[in-house]
Amino acid sequence: xxxxxxxxxxxxxxxxxxxxxxxxxxxxxxxxxxxxxxxxxxxxxxxxxxxxxxxxxxxxxxxxxxxxxxxxxxxxxxxxxxxxxxxxxxxxxxxxxxxxxxxxxxxxxxxxxxxxxxxxxxxxxxxxxxxxxxxxxxxxxxxxxxxxxxxxxxxxxxxxxxxxxxxxxxxxxxxxxxxxxxxxxxxxxxxxxxxxxxxxxxxxxxxxx
Amino acid sequence: xxxxxxxxxxxxxxxxxxxxxxxxxxxxxxxxxxxxxxxxxxxxxxxxxxxxxxxxxxxxxxxxxxxxxxxxxxxxxxxxxxxxxxxxxxxxxxxxxxxxxxxxxxxxxxxxxxxxxxxxxxxxxxxxxxxxxxxxxxxxxxxxxxxxxxxxxxxxxxxxxxxxxxxxxxxxxx
Numbered sequence: 001x002x003x004x005x006x007x008x009x010x011x012x013x014x015x016x017x018x019x020x021x022x023x024x025x026x027x028x029x030x031x032x033x034x035x036x037x038x039x040x041x042x043x044x045x046x047x048x049x050x051x052x053x054x055x056x057x058x059x060x061x062x063x064x065x066x067x068x069x070x071x072x073x074x075x076x077x078x079x080x081x082x083x084x085x086x087x088x089x090x091x092x093x094x095x096x097x098x099x100x101x102x103x104x105x106x107x108x109x110x111x112x113x114x115x116x117x118x119x120x121x122x123x124x125x126x127x128x129x130x131x132x133x134x135x136x137x138x139x140x141x142x143x144x145x146x147x148x149x150x151x152x153x154x155x156x157x158x159x160x161x162x163x164x165x166x167x168x169x170x171x172x173x174x175x176x177x178x179x180x181x182x183x184x185x186x187x188x189x190x191x192x193x194x195x196x197x198x199x200x201x202x203x204x205x206x207x208x209x
Numbered sequence: 210x211x212x213x214x215x216x217x218x219x220x221x222x223x224x225x226x227x228x229x230x231x232x233x234x235x236x237x238x239x240x241x242x243x244x245x246x247x248x249x250x251x252x253x254x255x256x257x258x259x260x261x262x263x264x265x266x267x268x269x270x271x272x273x274x275x276x277x278x279x280x281x282x283x284x285x286x287x288x289x290x291x292x293x294x295x296x297x298x299x300x301x302x303x304x305x306x307x308x309x310x311x312x313x314x315x316x317x318x319x320x321x322x323x324x325x326x327x328x329x330x331x332x333x334x335x336x337x338x339x340x341x342x343x344x345x346x347x348x349x350x351x352x353x354x355x356x357x358x359x360x361x362x363x364x365x366x367x368x369x370x371x372x373x374x375x376x377x378x379x380x381x382x383x
Binding site: 081084086087088093094095097100102103104105106107108109110111112115133134137138141 | 255258260262263265266267268269270271272273274275276293294297298302305306307309310
């Protein structure tokens with residue numbers, strides 16, 4: 001996909017959202033992106049217009065790289081739908097249930113294959129989704145039927161805030177080729193920006209989150 | 210007409226719509242959905258592994274691409290494994306996307322028989338009451354062939370999501 005947005009613009013957008021969050025202007029959960037700009041820009045070069053993108057609770061960068069408008073995304077976030085970013089024109093879908101987007105990706109890919117459409121499904125998940133059986137079912141089905149679908153594990157070695165070694169011990173699974181992984185160090189915590197925001201009084205530095 | 214024949218006839222009616230697709234386990238093989246899908250062309254059916262959440266989520270994906278899935282769960286008890294997909298996705302995507310995406314799916318879930326064969330504690334449960342509480346879409350429990358035909362007639366435009374709970378004990382009844 002021809003990129004319409006640069007790394008600097010991605011960071012600038014998320015910095016603004018961070019500021020709005022810290023000013024208690026967004027009284028809803030916000031999962032900020034950061035630290036994976038280069039990797040995502042490279043992946044999106046492979047993604048074509050018309051392809052499906054299935055994202056997660058952390059969708060801002062995916063949406064902007066898919067060609068989504070910054071103004072529209074900001075409006076979506078301010079109204080409390082940071083975790084529910086959808087766009088029919090861009091075939092952009094999210095789920096905030098860990099690994100919940102995987103089976104939906106499978107169904108879309110089944111349909112595209114049946115209709116012989118030259119489109120692809122890109123399903124982004126965190127490494128937390130690897131812990132879920134639903135991810136396994138979906139990967140196995142895509143691999144078995146060679147469906148036009150790629151799962152991308154955005155591995156920040158963190159499920160909410162817990163590292164892999166503290167979740168499944170030393171277990172490592174070698175997934176088939178429909179699964180790709182990139183590693184990165186997340187700029188922000190799982191949710192919020194790391195500071196305390198007082199939503200009750202609308203000022204930063206107080207209680208909550 | 211027996212209850213089972215009414216279900217079979219309803220499936221044949223739905224199959225006439227080119228958008229419909231039938232998926233589940235034992236739909237192409239075995240009992241072919243207790244015989245209710247035996248006359249449906251194999252090209253209209255997708256045999257799935259017994260992975261209920263995957264079956265349900267796949268149906269959602271198919272509906273997003275314009276298909277109208279009819280999901281068959283041979284064991285009502287096992288639908289609990291697909292409940293995450295039903296509650297958090299099937300019943301929420303239209304709302305979360307402010308109607309940009311619609312995901313109409315028909316779900317059939319058969320409650321196992323108690324007579325003459327008692328299918329046991331894990332194969333005879335009926336969660337209709339719970340489902341009616343947690344879904345915003347309709348849950349039907351037709352009790353005779355006429356009600357079966359009525360339910361499917363009311364859904365034949367395939368624009369709505371619904372769950373139909375069938376009872377295996379009624380299959381041979383008029």
